[in-house]
Amino acid sequence: MFYFAISVFRFSNQEALMEEIFDGSFTQQEPISEIAISAALKVLRSGRLHRYNVIEGEVSETTLLEEEFARLIGSKYSLAVASGGYAMGCALRAIGVKAGDFVLSNAFTLAPVPGAIAGVGAQPIFVDTVDNLTIDLEDLELKIKSSSSKVLLLSHMRGHICDMDKLMAICNLHEIKVIEDCAHTMGASWAGIPSGRHGVIGCYSSQTYKHLNSGEGGLLVTDDDEIIARAIILSGSYMLYQQHRSIPDSAIFEEIKLQTPNISGRMDNLRAAILRPQLSDLSDRVFRWNERYKVIEEGLRNVPIIKIIERSENESYVGSSLQFEIPKTSGNQIELFLNGCMNRGVELKWFGASVPKAFTSKYDSWAYVEPQELANTDRILSGLIDMRLPLTFSLKDCQIIARIISSEAMKLSRV
């Protein structure tokens, strides 16, 4: 009865007693711009879609994309590849991870991360999670000491960045090489340093749901001469690597080119053509994502049952998705809440579900990995809710979404 009264009060300026419904799509990205479409048409009309298929004097779209991406992120080198997952596998191989090795990684991440480790025949060792959803640095140090691992594949999962200064101090002390998974942090930074520039390699994705959209695609960055040479050969450059504009001395290629397998995973010119105009829009997109993120975050901040994930002042993030916690609540209650939101058009995902759904799965659902126990990750994920924030949502849409989530959460607190 009490809830009913609040509901009437809240929506008194709307249609009497009708519960607000949202009709936008949580999976609808913005269209590809006309500039990008024209660039794509130019490639299609040329017929030269393969990145190494150039005519005299021509520099391929893929090569230009690499150059522009390296400039944007501030790295010496960049390589464009077929996907973010491929970039991570290529990075692991390029730094010498072999079958049977152990690779440290976040327990809170998505399936392509342990998948990249398994793809090179290595075993993930999961590191626990702290309350702000980043890697547990104490647990990291323990696991470095208790394992023979020399590599950390660090996932900036859902865009949450840990204290990178502390992390790098720990990893440097123990001579651990860091590969950064920046699928959710392209355009983000820690203390002014772009995400992907702390470790020896940074990996990015341009899959439709990430910060650039070419359907599929990936990029990696590094400053290391030998790593980029290996990565270029690995990605399937045959002996055409000289077409890359920014490459190390050819002596390095001479040394490694016949020792390094070709594991084809190139990007093509069509995707690169679509991506280049998007690169120049990235900072504008980041601004718009964060505007939307802040509207929803503000709308949820005072709901007693909801815990906002706090961000460090050093973190400049990209709010392309939003997470919040409903701590200490049973699974049944959370299912009720999710269904309540869903019935009003707000599609949320829950990391605590016992069976993986859509993109959301949990470390213990990757049954090909040795079973491991991570108490804090379990506790956090059992109440962790996840929401996409596509740029097709207006700020008004975000207000509606926040109101619906709040009102469904209020119902929950009264059950």
Ligand SMILES: *Cc1c(COP(=O)(O)O)cnc(C)c1O
């Ligand atoms: C999407 C994603 C990747 C890999 O990207 P793909 O391009 O889809 O292979 C890697 N890590 C995380 C956390 C992701 O969400």
